[in-house]
Amino acid sequence: MSIRITESWKKILEKEFNSEYFLDIVQKTKKEYSSFKCFPKGKNIFRCFDLCPFEKVKVIIIGQDPYHGDQQANGLCFSVENEIDNPPSLVNIFKELGKNYGELRLKSDLSDWAEQGVLLLNSVLTVRRRFPGSHKYIGWEKFTDNVINIISKQKKGLVFMLWGNYAKGKEKYINENEHLILKSGHPSPLSANKGFWFGNNHFKKCNEFLIKNNSAPVKWI
Secondary structure (H helix, E strand, O other): OOOOOHHHHHHHHHHHHHHHHHHHHHHHHHHHHHHHEEEOOOHOOOHHHHOOOOOOOOOOEOOOOOOOOOOOOOOOOOOOOOOOOOHHHHHHHHHHHHHHHHOOOOOOOHHHHHOEEEEEEEOOOOOEEEEEEOHHHOOOOHHHHHHHHHHHHHHOOEEEEEEEHHHOHHHOOHHHHHHHEEEOOOHHHHHHOOOOOOOOOOOHHHHHHHHHOOOOOOOOO
């Protein structure tokens, strides 16, 4: 079936888009969006792919599902638009970033990360308003698990950031001999305030690996 997505991903994921399970995802998603307020906006469901073409991918950050509050989700995991107050997890991401580099990031929209090759991938790409995890049943995880597996097999020297137990469950789709896997607790206050997030130095470790592998570091700030 025809999916509006950047051409490089359309080619790489053609088999997925033409599968029965993906057709089922599309039908269920259309029904949800026609019956309830859902996020992100339809045009932004594949935004993480559109801003980060397959050939540019060098870092993958895996989230769970989009923010479920009004005006928050923008199609990139953990990201919100600049005029929106930072959700707690994003606050802690920026605190850790500040500890890594001694500078504060002022932009809440992470689209500049995506444009540099950071795939900000939620495992579930949509959500019903005010109901976190509400689209888990739709089948998105099968699709995004396959995306992770395809990226791992077709590219080398990538950095995968797995934050929290949910994201760590995706490790089985990644070839640890070909890529760097960085694992820590989730940046949410529930995890971070117990000592499982701060001090992981993931942003610095990521760039050190990229430079070592002759790839440009990410300008996180």
